[in-house]
Amino acid sequence: MNGTTIDGHNVSEDDRGFALSVSDVLPGDMLSDRLSRITELSDICKHLRFVCVRNDSMSLDLFKDAASATAETGLGLILESGDPLALYGVVSSLPDRRPLLCITDVEKTQETAVLSSVTGCPMAVGGRGTEDLMENVEAAEGCGAAGIVLCPGYTSMKGCLETNTDLHRLASEHSFPQSMHPVMSRTWSGEYALAVASVSVMTHGSLIVLDDLDPDGCEVLDSLMNHY
């Protein structure tokens, strides 16, 4: 299975990582505090290698500001938005960075793939179910995406188990071309999110993006990634 380089960090099944998120609606001081806390945690948890910036505001300026502040942490950057133009606006403002582009609107996969091709940034490809996901990957590859991470759209640990296993078997047993990419799991916050993240690690997931996780949860997830 192939690895993907996200903002200078390799991600693969043998080189796992996780991200905590910041929202671009956070006021300046709160954003700085949160980024400081994440940076401190990353000193303890070696797999906490990324920060995901969410474009909750749907404002390009706020998205740029939050991404710019996050870029200064030195952690890998993941950008999440429903608007490819917002992603482009931020990437253009950070010419030395190659963040992972996550489009929350699956219908805009091809536009994002073109953006990925132009900017050299990898992208996360989503889909509702394995077949839909594989078709979206094929479309993204056709548009010249610079790098791909699979982002199946499950909402539970059961869904994570079934889908990740399906994708792993497609890659390892059938060498199915569109499945030969690292798998990313997008999850929320709290103990259930930790459980989904854990199931993802146990089923060949390479990258976990969480909205939030407290220091204890980060320690447990990091330890699991170290030893599983």
Added chain:
Amino acid sequence: MRIPKTSRRPFEPLEELYLGRGDYVAGGARSLPFLDLDGARRRRPLVFGIVTDDLESCPAIAAEMFSGRQADPEEWAVMWKELGADGIALDLHGDPDLVRRVSDRTRLPIVVMGDAPGSLPSSEESVMIVTGDGASGTGHAVTATGSTAEEVSAECGRLESSGEERMVILVRGFGIGPGLSEDVSLVRDIRARALAGDRNLRHPVMADVSGCWSRGFADARLASMQEAESALAAMMAGADMVIVRGPGAADMARVYGEELADL
């Protein structure tokens, strides 16, 4: 787009073990754990909570979670039942009659740990699991251990030759930390070989994930989270039963098991 099929046919079910008064059943898997893709049986792993009659042997941060009832092992076991545990793992150091008293009070399946007890209730009343070197089942289930699937298979074969009919494969010290990947590989290997036809390995697997409490965590929350994730890892690898020390982990393990088994 044509996507290859990745599902697998279910295998012949592995051995089931009826515990307690026959109202609890472990094992019987016919696929890799929980996979609907492979026609998994919808059965949740059983969760056993530890009770001991030697409170000194139990880390204080774990014992303190039982609201003082840990001072009386029978009360402690009843509290586990109130918390929804499927069974009691009785770490016995003293009077063997405690086994009967806990069984009568809770009517839950019991794993008898520690030294082999002098006497157990008749297996016709309640089938238990007895751990410990040299333990004799006398109608109860005994445990086989080993560091590789080959060793476990040989041990199960030896026990069967000596007349034991009910067996459980016990993996001790399963937990997040150094050695996790080896323990996961062991449990996975046992399940895979059993499904592939190694009859010696057809017995249910039980993983003791309570060891994380002895790692010196300063507070119970982190230990509980480590234990819960360890239980999840054990169940995902193929454990049919898990032994836990903390009520938080027991609750999470039960909920995770139910969701994964799609109950």
